[in-house]
């Protein structure tokens with residue numbers, strides 16, 4: 001039986017994370033947790049440190065200090081266990097161009113040690129409305145279709161945590177909605193989703209909680225609604241409001257400033 005403490009244990013715990021590139025510190029004392037059944041958004045201007053944070057979680061870079069656990073496994077001490085519990089969305093260019101979609105799904109399933117029968121592959125493709133495309137190559141799909149295939153592959157081993165780096169950039173509203181539904185489906189089945197996005201509309205629409213990161217530091221963390229409520233009367237927020245209604249984007253710009261980052 002799961003006791004209360006186990007039930008409340010975060011799927012992802014990032015504590016006092018510092019990432020350094022030579023003399024430059026890209027991530028400064030970043031701490032946050034993502035729980036089962038939660039979509040958590042990491043928001044920040046260009047160069048804020050989002051991808052560096054994600055890369056540290058994936059174990060792709062060695063942090064200067066701090067700790068990261070996935071499903072209770074330390075990414076540095078038990079990297080295989082930690083990675084077995086996380087799914088990372090890959091770019092379409094990472095997939096073998098000569099294989100068909102169903103072959104790629106089978107290939108990744110076998111890499112993860114998942115025995116996927118033909119019917120299960122069909123079912124996965126049906127879930128993302130791509131049954132007809134099973135014989136196509138990845139380059140023959142639209143951007144939205146490629147993203148859906150990529151999400152299926154990243155979750156093929158049923159990981160507790162899914163990491164998505166700007167998953168909906170460049171998608172049309174229909175494709176974006178469909179991807180949001182896939183994320184929500186995953187969240188509703190008790191998994192944890194961590195995504196980065198530049199779309200405040202997306203963050204408001206799908207994220208249960210968000211962290212705003214700027215110059216490597218988390219400067220705000222809460223639900224989108226709570227952040228709007230807390231900052232709606234800040235002079236810096238009021239000065240950027242358009243059309244009279246305070247949005248998450250106004251709060252984001254109020255907190256991070258109007259200067260364009262290089």
Ligand SMILES: Nc1ncnc2c1ncn2[C@@H]1O[C@H](COP(=O)(O)OP(=O)(O)OP(=O)(O)O)[C@@H](O)[C@H]1O
Nearest residue numbers: 021024025026044045046047048049050051052053
């Ligand atoms: N390999 C690297 N070597 C040196 N500096 C790097 C390296 N990777 C990233 N940086 C720097 O670290 C900072 C954070 O970069 P990072 O890619 O994490 O930001 P980001 O928030 O993901 O930005 P974006 O929204 O533009 O993708 C930036 O100033 C970037 O130039």
